[in-house]
Amino acid sequence: MKFEPLAIDGAFSVDMEAHVDERGFFARSxxxxxxxxxxxxxxVAESSISFNRLAWTLRxxxxxxxxxxxxxxxxxxxxxAFDVVVDLRPSSRTFKRFAAVTISADNWxxxxxxxxxxxxxxxxxxxxxILYQISRAYAPDSARGVxxxxxxxxxxxxxxxxxxxxxxxxxxxxxx
Numbered sequence: 001m002k003f004e005p006l007a008i009d010g011a012f013s014v015d016m017e018a019h020v021d022e023r024g025f026f027a028r029s030x031x032x033x034x035x036x037x038x039x040x041x042x043x044v045a046e047s048s049i050s051f052n053r054l055a056w057t058l059r060x061x062x063x064x065x066x067x068x069x070x071x072x073x074x075x076x077x078x079x080x081a082f083d084v085v086v087d088l089r090p091s092s093r094t095f096k097r098f099a100a101v102t103i104s105a106d107n108w109x110x111x112x113x114x115x116x117x118x119x120x121x122x123x124x125x126x127x128x129x130i131l132y133q134i135s136r137a138y139a140p141d142s143a144r145g146v147x148x149x150x151x152x153x154x155x156x157x158x159x160x161x162x163x164x165x166x167x168x169x170x171x172x173x174x175x176x
Contacts, residue, residue, distance in 0.1 A: 006099035010114035058161035060120015068139035079128030080104035089116035
């Protein structure tokens, strides 16, 4: 696997290294040893799937508070998405900055989201499926979010959302 740092401290795009032959390819999509060698969280407590019927569906920006802060490895297994990581760690040199990566079933790229960062995405085509590997179990009382269009972050989303939950739409402005 190839780990490429993103514009957010501790965030990476992760590309698989495909071994190609006449059948197609074989590639490792997860290795606790490889993640640990990069100094990244290697625990996986949960795995989840998000299926999104419509293009321009927006989910996020979500995170969990301590002591339930989590890392995520996010991969698109069908369709494509504009994937975003926002640094919410006041002590970080990249505080309030974002990084965006296009992930798709065709590019097999994943995004590693470190603790203390919010995550969200906007689908770029219908019937997009996102797979999450998450380091900690979901704790509803610790679940939080920041608004997708908060002026504190100035994220250039590809299009206005066609579908967004009321909760995600109505998060208040980020206060540091």
